[in-house]
Amino acid sequence: MANEVRIIGLDGIPEVRPGDDLTALILKAATDQDLAFQSGDIVVITQKVVSKAEGRIVDLDDVEPGVFAMEIAERWEKDARLVEIVLRESARIVRMDHGVMICETKHGLICANAGVDSSNVEKIGTVTLLPEDPDGSAEQVRQRIEEATGAAPAVIITDTFGRPWREGHVNFAIGVAGMLPIVDYAGQVDPAGYEIKVTQMAVADELAAASELMHGKLSRMPVAVIRGYEYPQGSGTADELLRDPERDLFR
Amino acid sequence: MANEVRIIGLDGIPEVRPGDDLTALILKAATDQDLAFQSGDIVVITQKVVSKAEGRIVDLDDVEPGVFAMEIAERWEKDARLVEIVLRESARIVRMDHGVMICETKHGLICANAGVDSSNVEKIGTVTLLPEDPDGSAEQVRQRIEEATGAAPAVIITDTFGRPWREGHVNFAIGVAGMLPIVDYAGQVDPAGYEIKVTQMAVADELAAASELMHGKLSRMPVAVIRGYEYPQGSGTADELLRDPERDLFR
Numbered sequence: 478m479a480n481e482v483r484i485i486g487l488d489g490i491p492e493v494r495p496g497d498d499l500t501a502l503i504l505k506a507a508t509d510q511d512l513a514f515q516s517g518d519i520v521v522i523t524q525k526v527v528s529k530a531e532g533r534i535v536d537l538d539d540v541e542p543g544v545f546a547m548e549i550a551e552r553w554e555k556d557a558r559l560v561e562i563v564l565r566e567s568a569r570i571v572r573m574d575h576g577v578m579i580c581e582t583k584h585g586l587i588c589a590n591a592g593v594d595s596s597n598v599e600k601i602g603t604v605t606l607l608p609e610d611p612d613g614s615a616e617q618v619r620q621r622i623e624e625a626t627g628a629a630p631a632v633i634i635t636d637t638f639g640r641p642w643r644e645g646h647v648n649f650a651i652g653v654a655g656m657l658p659i660v661d662y663a664g665q666v667d668p669a670g671y672e673i674k675v676t677q678m679a680v681a682d683e684l685a686a687a688s689e690l691m692h693g694k695l696s697r698m699p700v701a702v703i704r705g706y707e708y709p710q711g712s713g714t715a716d717e718l719l720r721d722p723e724r725d726l727f728r
Numbered sequence: 729m730a731n732e733v734r735i736i737g738l739d740g741i742p743e744v745r746p747g748d749d750l751t752a753l754i755l756k757a758a759t760d761q762d763l764a765f766q767s768g769d770i771v772v773i774t775q776k777v778v779s780k781a782e783g784r785i786v787d788l789d790d791v792e793p794g795v796f797a798m799e800i801a802e803r804w805e806k807d808a809r810l811v812e813i814v815l816r817e818s819a820r821i822v823r824m825d826h827g828v829m830i831c832e833t834k835h836g837l838i839c840a841n842a843g844v845d846s847s848n849v850e851k852i853g854t855v856t857l858l859p860e861d862p863d864g865s866a867e868q869v870r871q872r873i874e875e876a877t878g879a880a881p882a883v884i885i886t887d888t889f890g891r892p893w894r895e896g897h898v899n900f901a902i903g904v905a906g907m908l909p910i911v912d913y914a915g916q917v918d919p920a921g922y923e924i925k926v927t928q929m930a931v932a933d934e935l936a937a938a939s940e941l942m943h944g945k946l947s948r949m950p951v952a953v954i955r956g957y958e959y960p961q962g963s964g965t966a967d968e969l970l971r972d973p974e975r976d977l978f979r
Contacts, residue, residue, distance in 0.1 A: 480737035480761075480949070482941050488731055510731075572977040579977060587893040637929075641892050641978035642838040643900075644971050645910045645930025647937070659896045678888075678940065679896025686898070687938035689929065690733050690957050698731070706941050720895050726823040726830060727892035727978055 485512060486691035487700040492599055495532035500621035503700055512702065514622055518630035519703040521688035524607060524651060525597050526699040527614050527634055533606040534598070535562055552576075559593065559604065566591035566606055571728070582607060585719045586651055588638040607636065611652025612714045619654045631656035631708055634715075635685040641727065648689035650681035650715055657713035658682075679718055680708060736763060737942035738951040743850055746783035751872035754951055763953060765873055769881035770954040772939035775902060776848050777950040778865050778885055779856040786813055787854050803827075810844065810855065817842035817857055822979070833858060836970045837902060839889040858887065862903025863965045870905045882907035882959055885966075886936040892978065899940040901932035901966055908964035909933075930969055931959060 487506040493499060499522075507514060514520075528534070542550065542557035546564055550557035553576030560578075567580040571587055580591035584607065592607035608614045615632040623629040634652030639645075650658060658681030665676075688701040722728055738757040744750060754773075758765060765771075779785070793801065793808035797815055801808035804827030811829075818831035822838055831842035835858070843858035859865045866883040874880040885903030890896075901909060909932030916927075939952040973979055 480739055480942065482735040482938075484733040484735070484938070486731035574977055575975075577977065640930075642971050642976060643930060643933070643969050645928045645933065645969060647930050647933050649894075677896045679891075679894060679898050680941070682894070682896065682898050683937040683940050686934040687733075687735070687941060689934050690931070690938060691731065703941075718894050718896060720893050724826075725893060726825055726828065 482687075482703060482705040484687055484691050485702045485704060486698040487512070487702065488698065490526065490697065490699055492697075493526040493529040493699075494599070495529065495534060497530045499526060499530040500618050500625075503618070504622065504625050506700065507702070514626045514628040514630055514702070515704065516628045516630065517704070517707070518628065519633060519656070519684055519706065519708060520618065520622065520630045521633045521635060521684060521701045521703060522615075522618065523648075523692055523699040524592070524611070524634055524636040525594070525605060527608045527611070527652075528605040529599075531608055531614065533608060534603050535606060536600075536603050537562075538602065549573075549578075559590075559595065562604060562606070563590045563593050566593055584611065584651070585716065586636075586638075588636070592636060592651075607651065608634065612654060612716075613652075615652040615654035629655060630702075633681055633684055633688070635688060637689070648685040648692070650679075650685040650718060653681050653713050653715045653718075655712070656681070657709035657711040658715060658718050659713075660709050680706075681713075681715070681718060684708070733938075733954060733956040735938055735942050736953045736955060737949040738763070738953065739949065741777065741948065741950055743948075744777040744780040744950075745850070746780065746785060748781045750777060750781040751869050751876075754869070755873065755876050757951065758953070765877045765879040765881055765953070766955065767879045767881065768955070768958070769879065770884060770907070770935055770957065770959060771869065771873065771881045772884045772886060772935060772952045772954060773866075773869065774899075774943055774950040775843070775858060775862070775885055775887040776845070776856060778859045778862070778903075780850075782859055782865065784857040784859060785849070785854050786857060787851075788813075789853065800824075800829075810841075810846065813855060813857070814841045814844050817844055835862065835902070836967065837887075837889075839887070843887060843902075858902065859885065863905060863967070864903075866903040866905035880906060881953075884932055884935055884939075886939060888940070899936040899943070901930075901936040901969060904932050904964050904966045904969075906963070907932070908960035908962040909966060909969050910964075911960050931957075932964075932966070932969060935959070 540558035542561035546561035569581040791809040793812035797812035
């Protein structure tokens with residue numbers, strides 16, 4: 478049908494381990510369900526499998542917490558080793574209260590625990606860190622899919638963050654390749670002839686949120702393909718989604 | 729295909745005017761493109777057409793700005809009448825700087841300009857206000873579709889908000905009927921046996937974001953139907969998406 482965007486979940490991605498070839502797993506899963514990649518597709522991948530493939534896993538037993546981490550952990554009944562890793566992954570603490578740490582990561586992302594996550598790990602007692610260069614990870618998958626299939630989809634890597642003021646978590650884009658993450662309507666006019674002033678839609682975040690409808694939180698469906706959406710063409714990066722501190726009222 | 733969610737845009741919704749029967753327009757548009765509603769569908773509607781149908785339109789010429797509105801307007805080179813309406817729609821100003829007003833609406837939503845919007849209006853010099861009771865508006869559409877077709881879809885009403893820390897706008901759910909807006913995974917375990925602690929996904933917001941991929945900002949496609957997503961059953965309200973002030977670090 479025209480006027481239609483499809484979100485297709487990729488079945489059968491196995492548990493991903495350090496050193497695994499994630500793109501090969503994606504290509505195999507697509508082939509197994511008779512999905513041929515097309516240029517114009519958007520491949521949306523959860524951070525968790527990227528981090529695992531890239532070996533961004535830390536065993537808490539290997540972590541020696543510092544004094545600050547130990548103090549925080551004692552006060553809020555947390556694992557000091559986990560707090561230590563969160564601090565190491567942070568460039569800045571944005572808010573810290575009631576045991577919640579909202580951090581700015583070295584990428585400039587603002588999220589709880591600097592993206593350090595202890596859910597959906599294969600071994601209890603380990604945590605995953607965010608990929609070091611999510612844009613680069615996305616670009617690598619994109620290039621590998623193009624080499625293998627001739628189709629060059631856009632690729633988005635997502636993570637699940639909370640939001641100020643609102644309950645519940647939502648997926649956001651933390652890495653982007655092969656598309657612009659924002660559509661800019663500046664200078665265009667709406668049907669009444671009024672020049673549109675709110676001009677920018679964060680479509681990479683909207684695609685990330687849409688993909689989560691397929692991923693689910695528990696299901697083993699860490700990759701979705703979105704088909705039928707005409708994304709803005711260009712070589713964008715997830716940095717474009719980060720607001721300039723000067724223009725941010727909620728630093 | 730299994731593992732697939734479809735976002736279908738409804739074509740041919742005309743310019744909506746106060747007093748129009750929005751549900752009748754939706755039913756006609758669906759019939760015209762051979763879309764038969766099914767139970768399990770989610771009908772996602774932009775606030776703008778709901779506000780217009782409900783007559784939530786103000787002509788700026790009818791507004792007498794107060795002293796505070798005039799002072800703000802002069803300082804930031806804004807229209808004092810517009811500022812006055814924003815103040816009237818606000819329960820609280822959350823941040824105010826550089827001419828930006830982040831307001832808490834009477835519904836408890838936190839957004840720029842309390843949802844007052846001068847884009848996509850039929851007549852320049854008018855603005856739309858948010859629906860007074862977006863949950864009620866959603867429920868009304870839901871009931872009317874059920875009466876007409878026998879299928880009882882969930883209904884979400886959306887608006888486009890900015891976010892702290894991130895560039896670009898995204899659609900959020902401001903009204904919900906026929907579903908729970910949040911999926912709660914509390915107590916469930918992930919594949920490794922680790923109990924999931926980040927338990928709540930704001931699926932109504934994810935559905936809202938997904939629908940925007942069809943709406944676009946300029947296109948006349950204010951209604952989308954999402955099919956194939958198993959939303960959480962229940963009678964929820966958009967209030968459930970609002971964080972308790974006690975638990976909010978960014979008030």
